[in-house]
Amino acid sequence: xxxxxxxxxxxxxxxxxxxxxxxxxxxxxxxxxxxxxxxxxxxxxxxxxxxxxxxxxxxxxxxxxxxxxxxxxxxxxxxxxxxxxxxxxxxxxxxxxxxxxxxxxxxxxxxxxxxxxxxxxxxxxxxxxxxxxxxxxxxxxxxxxxxxxxxxxxxxxxxxxxxxxxxxxxxxxxxxxxxxxxxxxxxxxxxxxxxxxxxxxxx
Numbered sequence: 001x002x003x004x005x006x007x008x009x010x011x012x013x014x015x016x017x018x019x020x021x022x023x024x025x026x027x028x029x030x031x032x033x034x035x036x037x038x039x040x041x042x043x044x045x046x047x048x049x050x051x052x053x054x055x056x057x058x059x060x061x062x063x064x065x066x067x068x069x070x071x072x073x074x075x076x077x078x079x080x081x082x083x084x085x086x087x088x089x090x091x092x093x094x095x096x097x098x099x100x101x102x103x104x105x106x107x108x109x110x111x112x113x114x115x116x117x118x119x120x121x122x123x124x125x126x127x128x129x130x131x132x133x134x135x136x137x138x139x140x141x142x143x144x145x146x147x148x149x150x151x152x153x154x155x156x157x158x159x160x161x162x163x164x165x166x167x168x169x170x171x172x173x174x175x176x177x178x179x180x181x182x183x184x185x186x187x188x189x190x191x192x193x194x195x196x197x198x199x200x201x202x203x
Contacts, residue, residue: 035069037089037131039198044130045165049172049181052131059139061146062180066139073150081120084150085199089135092122092199096152097192104171104186107159107193114195125195127161130172130181132196137179146179151194157184159191 035056044052053060057068072087075095082095102110107127115123138146157173164170164183171186184191 041161043163078120101190128196130160133174157191
């Protein structure tokens with residue numbers, strides 16, 4: 001009798017373990033895998049940017065790279081400002097880019113002003129890194145741009161905080177129409193901004 005009980009318990013445990021791993025270790029089906037992206041400025045070559053894109057599973061259709069990233073977007077309006085939270089990357093974004101076009105230094109000054117004004121109730125907004133901004137890239141065009149329709153669709157080249165290796169006054173930007181990153185002159189180049197901040201579930 002004891003042997004039968006032991007065998008029955010053992011069978012139940014084996015079945016439970018099989019079900020656990022077959023279902024992804026308890027993770028809900030369809031739940032996007034979370035990733036962590038660099039938030040500090042860096043100096044990067046084209047090869048290094050492309051390597052990050054591949055390592056993080058990001059999409060770069062302009063260079064024929066199809067990633068694995070799946071977003072988990074949540075739309076909200078905070079103090080009258082539309083924002084989008086991506087729970088996959090843990091980032092909160094402005095829903096719309098600022099219509100003004102800035103050179104790189106002007107962009108930094110604009111962010112400082114927005115933080116003084118507590119945009120959407122926060123004072124820790126920043127210019128995204130190239131990998132953070134590239135995380136918004138979709139694998140195919142939606143409304144004529146490689147970005148989810150939840151975001152503003154009329155986009156120009158968008159600045160990142162990252163610098164280009166071996167380029168005079170070069171900074172990285174992301175072009176959602178071409179579907180890839182590019183480099184522009186920090187002093188003479190003009191681009192738009194989409195501010196980002198790190199989001200915590202406690203907010």
